[in-house]
Amino acid sequence: MKPAAFEYCRPDTLEEALAALAEFADDAAVMSGGLSLGALLNTRLVQPAAVIDINRITGLDRIEVTGSMLHTGPLVRQADALNSPLIGEALPLLAAALPNVGHYQTRSRGTLAGSVAHADPSAEIPLCLAVLGGEVELASSRGRRRVGAGDFIQGALETGREGDEMLAGLLWPKSQSGDGVAFIEVSERHGDFAIAAAAAVARRDGDALRYTLGLGGIEDRARLTSGSAPAAASAFAELAEQAAGDLARQLDPMQDRRASAAYRRHLAGHLGAQALEQALVRAGMEGGT
Amino acid sequence: MMRLGLGERRRISCTVNGVARSGFAEGRTLLSDFLRHELNLYGTHVGCEHGVCGACTVILDSRLARSCGTLAMQADGAEITTIEGLGDSDREPALREAFSRHGALQCGFCTAGVLLSVKHFLQHNPKPSDGEIRDMLSGHLCRCTGYEGMVRAIAEVAEGQP
Numbered sequence: 251m252k253p254a255a256f257e258y259c260r261p262d263t264l265e266e267a268l269a270a271l272a273e274f275a276d277d278a279a280v281m282s283g284g285l286s287l288g289a290l291l292n293t294r295l296v297q298p299a300a301v302i303d304i305n306r307i308t309g310l311d312r313i314e315v316t317g318s319m320l321h322t323g324p325l326v327r328q329a330d331a332l333n334s335p336l337i338g339e340a341l342p343l344l345a346a347a348l349p350n351v352g353h354y355q356t357r358s359r360g361t362l363a364g365s366v367a368h369a370d371p372s373a374e375i376p377l378c379l380a381v382l383g384g385e386v387e388l389a390s391s392r393g394r395r396r397v398g399a400g401d402f403i404q405g406a407l408e409t410g411r412e413g414d415e416m417l418a419g420l421l422w423p424k425s426q427s428g429d430g431v432a433f434i435e436v437s438e439r440h441g442d443f444a445i446a447a448a449a450a451v452a453r454r455d456g457d458a459l460r461y462t463l464g465l466g467g468i469e470d471r472a473r474l475t476s477g478s479a480p481a482a483a484s485a486f487a488e489l490a491e492q493a494a495g496d497l498a499r500q501l502d503p504m505q506d507r508r509a510s511a512a513y514r515r516h517l518a519g520h521l522g523a524q525a526l527e528q529a530l531v532r533a534g535m536e537g538g539t
Numbered sequence: 540m541m542r543l544g545l546g547e548r549r550r551i552s553c554t555v556n557g558v559a560r561s562g563f564a565e566g567r568t569l570l571s572d573f574l575r576h577e578l579n580l581y582g583t584h585v586g587c588e589h590g591v592c593g594a595c596t597v598i599l600d601s602r603l604a605r606s607c608g609t610l611a612m613q614a615d616g617a618e619i620t621t622i623e624g625l626g627d628s629d630r631e632p633a634l635r636e637a638f639s640r641h642g643a644l645q646c647g648f649c650t651a652g653v654l655l656s657v658k659h660f661l662q663h664n665p666k667p668s669d670g671e672i673r674d675m676l677s678g679h680l681c682r683c684t685g686y687e688g689m690v691r692a693i694a695e696v697a698e699g700q701p
Binding site for chain 2: 253256257260284285327353355356
């Protein structure tokens, strides 16, 4: 399996990359780590006229705090994110999810933004971005814009990226002290694509705990539910089971070699309840995690 | 900006296992094919050719790379370590000996990639737990050994015991 022929472009600056994207309009693919795009090229599921390799552009690998958000550049590697004390502190949900993202080997070059741009339904990084209410920053020679993570991903491998745009970064709302987070997934082997994944965040707001639960790998994109629970509750298991069960019943799960639709629905309810309960318990405790 | 048109070939120069090498590649040429067919380094094995099996794993500028999902162009000016570069430095002799003694390889197809992963892994995590070793090995497919021998061999080398 070899890629079909393409024109190779290796820009030295973001401006050059955007100019090349504009030139090829809808027919260019941006390569960062190449862990997803490489497979698509080799199997010829995509046959772009040009591949724009952004790996030599300096400055795209930064992790920066901008107000209440953390901005990760398009070349932030998954392994570097996993080892980043800043991400460990400001984005505990992402830090909990990253060990499930691919394998030790693939995280070495694989990027956060590449996973979001690829939009695999079972991918952990876009699930976390959606649950946290983060945004995708898109750049083109026409300018920059931001799109909410939930709106950006439109289906399996389908996003709201225009043909002349590239991901200029991801914007992650920072966690606050006391927030509770949890991430759980089931896959064939650890690190394989998730059959089902659940990500939950909870935050104290006066007498209530506000939560968001997201389920990945079930439908063609992450599905979310939000609500609140009394902070003084002695247990959250029943509420979590109810909320996750309600969401799971509304879903139309995918079916494939690895899992039937019924099994995916079962996992969605079960993992969702576990993750949500853990997040609520942690947010309910003094200090949280 | 460097551009290479359809079907156009360009000379790629890189350092492979400490030696300056060069060869020609098209834009679409995979690093795995460049290593094998231009540089005649056939130790890098090509398995699934879509980034899943790990057989083609090399070290590219200090990062592990699936060479089948990396373009030869991306190796231009880079430093690469392939299985041919594993020799007498660091814990490499101990690793080779331990793999042999623990039956950590049989047909050897996956072994080239596995050993490069292990080299990188032990550099970054010199005293791994069994769980961490197993997690790292999940990035490789081996159909012969069942992995147990590899786990034992890597743990033994990490502990620095014969």
